[in-house]
Amino acid sequence: MTIQVRKPGLSTTVQDSGRTGYYDVGIPPSGALDQYSLRAANLLVGNPAGAAALECVYLGPELAFDADALVAVAGASMVPRVNGEDRPLWESFAVRAGDVLGFGYISAGARAYLAVAGGVDVPEMLGSRSTYALGALGGVDGRQLAEGDRLPVGTPSAGAAGRRVPEDLRPVLSKDVEVRVMMGLYDHRLTDAGRATFLGDTWTLTPVADRIGFRYKGGELETVDREPPFGAGQDPSNIVDAPYPIGSIQVPGSVEPIILHRDAVSGGGYMMVATVLSGDLDVVAQSAPNTRTRFVAVDLDEALAVRAAYRDRNRRLAEALG
Amino acid sequence: MSDVRAARYSWGGDEFLFVELAEEMSLQANFRVVAITKALREQRLDGVLEIQPANASYQVRYDPDVIEPHALLGRLQELEKQIGDAHDLALPTRVLEIPVLYQDPWTTETLMRFRDAHQDPDSTDIEYAARINGFSGVDEFIAAHSGSPWFTSMVGFVAGLPFKYQMVPRDRQIVVPKYLRPRTDTPKQTVGYGGCFSCIYSVRGAGGYQMFGITPAPIYDPTQTLPDFADFMVFFRPGDIVKFTPIDRERYDAYLADVEAGTFRINARPVEFELQPSLDDPDGYNARLLAGLNDGGAA
Numbered sequence: 037m038t039i040q041v042r043k044p045g046l047s048t049t050v051q052d053s054g055r056t057g058y059y060d061v062g063i064p065p066s067g068a069l070d071q072y073s074l075r076a077a078n079l080l081v082g083n084p085a086g087a088a089a090l091e092c093v094y095l096g097p098e099l100a101f102d103a104d105a106l107v108a109v110a111g112a113s114m115v116p117r118v119n120g121e122d123r124p125l126w127e128s129f130a131v132r133a134g135d136v137l138g139f140g141y142i143s144a145g146a147r148a149y150l151a152v153a154g155g156v157d158v159p160e161m162l163g164s165r166s167t168y169a170l171g172a173l174g175g176v177d178g179r180q181l182a183e184g185d186r187l188p189v190g191t192p193s194a195g196a197a198g199r200r201v202p203e204d205l206r207p208v209l210s211k212d213v214e215v216r217v218m219m220g221l222y223d224h225r226l227t228d229a230g231r232a233t234f235l236g237d238t239w240t241l242t243p244v245a246d247r248i249g250f251r252y253k254g255g256e257l258e259t260v261d262r263e264p265p266f267g268a269g270q271d272p273s274n275i276v277d278a279p280y281p282i283g284s285i286q287v288p289g290s291v292e293p294i295i296l297h298r299d300a301v302s303g304g305g306y307m308m309v310a311t312v313l314s315g316d317l318d319v320v321a322q323s324a325p326n327t328r329t330r331f332v333a334v335d336l337d338e339a340l341a342v343r344a345a346y347r348d349r350n351r352r353l354a355e356a357l358g
Numbered sequence: 359m360s361d362v363r364a365a366r367y368s369w370g371g372d373e374f375l376f377v378e379l380a381e382e383m384s385l386q387a388n389f390r391v392v393a394i395t396k397a398l399r400e401q402r403l404d405g406v407l408e409i410q411p412a413n414a415s416y417q418v419r420y421d422p423d424v425i426e427p428h429a430l431l432g433r434l435q436e437l438e439k440q441i442g443d444a445h446d447l448a449l450p451t452r453v454l455e456i457p458v459l460y461q462d463p464w465t466t467e468t469l470m471r472f473r474d475a476h477q478d479p480d481s482t483d484i485e486y487a488a489r490i491n492g493f494s495g496v497d498e499f500i501a502a503h504s505g506s507p508w509f510t511s512m513v514g515f516v517a518g519l520p521f522k523y524q525m526v527p528r529d530r531q532i533v534v535p536k537y538l539r540p541r542t543d544t545p546k547q548t549v550g551y552g553g554c555f556s557c558i559y560s561v562r563g564a565g566g567y568q569m570f571g572i573t574p575a576p577i578y579d580p581t582q583t584l585p586d587f588a589d590f591m592v593f594f595r596p597g598d599i600v601k602f603t604p605i606d607r608e609r610y611d612a613y614l615a616d617v618e619a620g621t622f623r624i625n626a627r628p629v630e631f632e633l634q635p636s637l638d639d640p641d642g643y644n645a646r647l648l649a650g651l652n653d654g655g656a657a
């Protein structure tokens with residue numbers, strides 16, 4: 037079967053669990069920014085958790101189905117509609133041949149994941165179907181969906197309508213969030229006052245919030261005086277171009293921190309002062325502009341405990357939908 | 359054997375371990391990065407997912423549920439000791455010839471659109487770079503930029519973009535600041551410059567490096583149609599040694615026709631690079647490295 041794109045939405049891309057092993061040549065992992073919601077949507081329709089689905093940002097697409105299908109939407113609160121009638125979020129439902137699936141306005145979060153039983157079957161590139169638009173790679177011709185695209189769908193396994201994600205396994209979507217980070221990388225470039233500003237201020241997400249990075253407004257971070265090392269550049273925030281971890285927070289010009297997400301540029305010359313824990317990247321992914329954000333510092337042991345809790349939550353999700 | 363400072367290790371969240379071998383850029387620091395990351399790759403440690411060399415630093419992405427973070431840290435510290443200052447290591451690599459149309463119409467048109475983001479709105483990027491580096495003019499600057507080869511010190515930023523460090527002593531390094539504010543546009547295959555690094559933009563897009571010219575040679579091809587991309591969509595690898603060759607518009611158009619015909623290949627020869635002879639006699643060693651290129655002529 038194929039799905040025809042009648043309206044592409046604001047920025048809809050094919051994403052799966054991502055690609056590993058090419059960041060060293062500048063090809064980032066890509067994949068769903070909110071991996072938990074991707075897994076939920078896929079498990080609801082009987083897909084492997086990391087299968088390719090559609091990531092729909094702020095304003096969803098309108099899609100026509102040429103055959104019966106089982107679908108589910110998880111993540112941001114963007115209510116799916118079949119031929120104009122509301123369908124539940126976080127629950128699998130059937131669409132019939134000839135149906136048109138659209139979305140209502142977004143009321144919370146930023147990214148909804150539409151999974152279809154069988155998965156979106158675009159060709160794998162470097163081991164993943166995820167779209168990496170900067171490199172024109174993966175997805176549909178390496179770009180976001182456009183009107184008239186036809187998305188092939190794979191062969192579904194056993195799945196049923198009416199499967200639901202229990203309430204306690206759905207993320208809380210809020211305009212006030214805490215994001216846990218590990219300080220480090222080049223945080224020694226900050227004074228104590230600079231660190232206090234970073235961890236003490238409430239940061240506001242700007243409209244510059246896409247698959248590459250999320251930029252926040254707030255105070256200016258005070259830096260330690262120095263003689264610039266050869267090759268770094270004159271600005272106090274410059275470093276000799278270095279690799280950027282996914283989730284690292286860089287502060288060009290010591291203002292407006294940027295969290296790099298899964299389509300990150302792989303390296304560059306701005307000091308990074310902290311890294312978001314891998315599981316909390318889902319929280320960042322569901323932040324819409326103006327979301328008030330506090331960065332909470334944890335140490336390695338705490339970070340590993342957070343990671344274990346995230347894995348446990350995923351296990352419970354898989355059990356609930358198994 | 360020269361003294362090397364101890365590396366600085368830092369956790370990048372729960373999945374990355376970042377290692378800074380030196381705060382300053384140097385060929386030695388980069389060569390150590392290449393040597394350590396190459397040795398680490400050969401160890402094929404379970405749980406190591408990505409090994410990413412950069413200019414004077416590198417990082418490892420790993421799964422802490424498979425390899426305990428401090429166990430990984432210990433392995434990297436052992437490697438640091440084992441490689442030492444890397445003065446006696448030889449790196450099998452390639453020497454490549456990249457044709458460049460300096461002061462081309464496309465980057466010139468682009469830089470004119472972004473004069474308000476530039477340090478010197480009244481001159482072009484290359485005029486500015488020549489002046490602040492003490493050259494008599496653009497011709498002398500191009501002679502220096504294309505005269506000595508470059509060591510590919512990092513591949514990244516975006517897919518397949520090489521950073522290059524010129525293989526000359528520090529007093530002959532060209533240093534140019536980045537734009538005051540990044541541009542929203544850079545032509546594909548622009549030869550750029552920021553800090554002490556020359557780069558080639560692999561794709562069209564945002565950028566902050568000064569723009570000196572353009573190469574007709576594709577360096578990233580996700581469709582893998584040209585012969586240079588038969589095995590992989592990214593051409594450059596860390597350690598590649600590059601000679602920029604100035605070309606005129608006629609030659610540029612001829613190469614472009616070869617690209618369109620699907621026959622273009624970058625002139626490349628295998629070579630073994632050793633750090634110490636390069637540091638002892640840069641010009642003599644560079645001449646020997648480049649000698650092989652001339653046997654085969656231009657691309």
